[in-house]
Amino acid sequence: MSDREGLPGIRHKLAERLFHWLMAASVVALLATAFLPIVGIRFAWLPLHWTAGVALTLLVLVHIGRAGLVNGLAAMSPRGADLVEVGRAVLGRPADDLAPAKYDAFQKGIHVAVLLAVLVLVATGLAMLVKIDTSLWKRDPAVLSDLSWGYIYVAHGAAALVLLFLVILHVYFAILPEHRAFLRAMIVGRGPALARGGKS
């Protein structure tokens, strides 16, 4: 989609770009405060970690609201053509003739994977807030049994490892030279209307 000057149209509105980079900053802060102490870099990680977690929760709530009420869910919803695209990729065949799509099968795939990992992290992380002392409240571990807390901690840690892997994968593909137009679109807004088909 191009405007009258022949420039590419807006791929990501300002609100979505702000969401992406604030969410990325909070996720990087969360992963750093979680994993740096484990590899031996010791600092007071907990206050930074839980405030970044609360910030991520609020950002994701705004994003879900905008996706459902303003932008619509269609562009990011996986469809039959996405399965065909994955099959073609496995066979090394082109997918340009498939239904044109703003996000290709792999972008939708990583979105679903990040979404699931973040929802598990946010749900378990919010529950874990009752286990810590802050200036606003005192810890009260007795609200759940030890076994329940065990499940919550394992789920939080496992989802964190999954998210770490997904972020490394996502950043690797985002900085490849052939994806430069999409990286520019996430910074300045203008970019290709379609990631699959349509030759935009």
Ligand code: HEM
């Ligand atoms: C139930 C939860 C979620 C729903 C329903 C949802 C829905 C969507 C939809 C429909 C889009 C495409 C908007 C468009 O371009 O038309 C989108 C884009 C995106 N989503 Fe989500 N999402 C959810 C959770 C998440 C989570 C947890 C993250 C990351 C922490 C995330 C990160 C992104 C990013 C970075 C984009 C691209 C920005 C853009 O909208 O242009 N999403 N999401």
Ligand code: HEM
């Ligand atoms: C810090 C370095 C990062 C870079 C360079 C980066 C780059 C990008 C770019 C260029 C896009 C847009 C692709 C398009 O226009 O279709 C995008 C989308 C998206 N980003 Fe990031 N991102 C980063 C961090 C993150 C983090 C930390 C997360 C979540 C944990 C994340 C989640 C997403 C999601 C879910 C989308 C939508 C799906 C997609 O288009 O791949 N990003 N990112």
